[in-house]
Structure formats: structure tokens, C-alpha cells
Amino acid sequence: MTSINFKPFLDSVLNFNTMDSLKSREILELLSNDSRTSAETIAGMLGLAPSQVKSEIDRFEQEGIIKHYGSTIDWEKAGIEKIVAFVDIDVVPAREVGFDAIALRIAKHPEVKHAWLVSGGCDLSIMVEANSLKEVANFVAEKIATIDGVTGTNTHFLLRKYKEDNVLFGDLEPDSRLVVSP
Structure with missing residues (x-):
């Protein structure tokens, strides 16, 4: 005899406050675009009660869906130089993991701010932040390239930032230089 699991149905009926x-x-x-958006503002935008939004945000935090609240900083404007590099890493996958x-x-x-498994010309890609080119070079040469299973690296340095976390950076007005033709 096959038993039927009514739990999902009952949970959905009994928990009528679930969004x-x-x-x-x-x-x-909305939170990913601006983590400072209040529950009241979100509720108004979505036609919900603020208490519903607040409980949903609490649930996201408890379940680890929301990992972190942060700020997007224009370090250049703050007068602080940060070197950002993207390092593509070739790896031999380890048995069973x-x-x-x-x-x-x-x-x-x-130093690693982001790390991804990617498709294409490499296996892993990381974003590294340091105070100098030399720090990045030493980090890659001494800490990454020496790991068993790493077979190669390719480092790209960030030259100019136009947009990060949905925020535009700098003066992005069209260039008014004259076109020079031969």
C-alpha cells in the first residue's frame, strides 16, 4: 500500500502567512540592489504588510539565503589605492571531491574576495584585492601556484571600474575628444 504525504499540502494551508x-x-x-531598503519601503512597493516583509527577511537570514549586508565603496574617490586582479586557475580535480x-x-x-568554478579556458577564477602589484604577484606565486593540483594561473589586472554591484562608477559622460583620421 502506498502512503501519501500530505505534509507539504498541510504546511501550505496551515501556514497562510508564508509568502x-x-x-x-x-x-x-530589492535587497540585492540596496540592502538598506527598509521593510516598510519594500512592503509599500509590493503591496504587503511590513510585518510580512520583516518576517520574510528574518527567514532569509536564518536560512542563510542572505549571506551578508555590505557597501559598495569607491576606494579611488576615498583616496585609497586598491589593486584588483582576476586570476584564472587551471586545476587537476581531486578524486572524490x-x-x-x-x-x-x-x-x-x-586576499581572495570572490572565488568561482567556471566553464571555458580555466577551471577556477578568483578576484584578489591587495595594496600593490607586487603583493598580488607574490600571493599568486607563493600561495596559489604552489598548491598541489594547480597546474597554471593567468592573472588579469583591473584597469578601470565602470560598474560594480549595480552601481555606476566615475564620470561616465561621453568623451568629447575630437576624432582624428589619417
Whole structure:
């Protein structure tokens, strides 16, 4: 005899305060664009009660859906020079864990701000932040390239930032230089 699991149905009926996935997604989208947006503002935008939005945000935090609240800083405008580099890493996957063991080992370094498994010309890609080109070079040469399983690296340095976290940077007005033709 086959038993039927009524729990999901009962949970949805009994928990009538649970928001539908579309509203939840809209809350997440609004917070991802500006994490300082208040529950009251979001509620007004989505036609919900502020208490509903607040409880949904609390749930996102408790379940680890919202990982971090942060700010996008224009370090150049603050007069602080930060060197940003993107490092493509070729890796031999480890038996039974694939890329995860090496990726997690790399991601634990404080210089690594982002770490991804990617498709294409490399296996892992990381974003590194340091105070000088030499710091980046030493980090890659001494901490990344020496890891067992890393077979190669390719480093690209950020030259100019136009947009980050949905925020435009700098004076992006069209250039008014004259066209020079031969």
C-alpha cells in the first residue's frame, strides 16, 4: 500500500502567512540592489504588510539565503589605492571531491574576495584585492601556484571600474575628444 504525504499540502494551508515565491524573489531583488531598503519601503512597493516583509527577511537570514549586508565603496574617490586582479586557475580535480577542496583552500585566503568554478579556458577564477602589484604577484606565486593540483594561473589586472554591484562608477559622460583620421 502506498502512503501519501500530505505534509507539504498541510504546511501550505496551515501556514497562510508564508509568502509566495514570486514575492520572496522580489524582496531579494530589492535587497540585492540596496540592502538598506527598509521593510516598510519594500512592503509599500509590493503591496504587503511590513510585518510580512520583516518576517520574510528574518527567514532569509536564518536560512542563510542572505549571506551578508555590505557597501559598495569607491576606494579611488576615498583616496585609497586598491589593486584588483582576476586570476584564472587551471586545476587537476581531486578524486572524490573534484574542484571543491582546492577551491575552498584558495577561498579561505583574506586576499581572495570572490572565488568561482567556471566553464571555458580555466577551471577556477578568483578576484584578489591587495595594496600593490607586487603583493598580488607574490600571493599568486607563493600561495596559489604552489598548491598541489594547480597546474597554471593567468592573472588579469583591473584597469578601470565602470560598474560594480549595480552601481555606476566615475564620470561616465561621453568623451568629447575630437576624432582624428589619417
